[in-house]
């Protein structure tokens with residue numbers, strides 16, 4: 123097994139898809155955002171944003187030589203053999219986040235970040251184009267998306283970047 127970074131803007135479906143991949147393949151999946159809280163892998167609490175400031179070095183150390191699927195919007199900040207970047211049209215993303223109970227401001231902020239390809243750009247910067255599998259989840263159900271993720275993990279599909287263009291949303 124190798125290490126897979128399963129990343130994407132919040133709301134793209136990483137948690138949902140990660141759970142399906144774990145069920146189907148038996149591969150170990152770490153939901154990093156939970157681990158950061160449970161293992162106290164943060165430097166401080168940002169009270170204003172109601173969020174934790176992740177201690178990237180502490181996470182790296184905690185991961186050690188672990189192999190499996192690392193699921194988080196931060197997953198691409200750590201070493202991995204391949205990166206899977208989930209994408210979602212900003213309007214659908216905003217809807218998903220509102221339905222999940224996020225504030226209007228947070229849903230909007232994430233939708234704009236998705237339109238600007240922020241996570242993809244960060245991932246390309248770290249991984250280069252040859253080990254990234256970008257998957258558009260818009261109008262697809264999580265089971266289908268999980269099938270694509272499993273194919274990427276098992277080396278049955280080709281790396282690809284540049285599959286969406288959401289810039290008109292802005």
Ligand SMILES: Nc1ncnc2c1ncn2[C@@H]1O[C@H](COP(=O)(O)OP(=O)(O)O)[C@@H](O)[C@H]1O
Pocket residue numbers: 130131132133134135136137138139218219221222259261262263264267
């Ligand atoms: N492919 C999908 N189509 C529609 N809704 C989805 C899809 N994947 C996830 N969702 C829903 O969108 C919300 C965000 O999904 P989640 O897996 O928590 O995303 P993330 O972990 O990337 O923040 C959840 O309410 C989830 O049920």
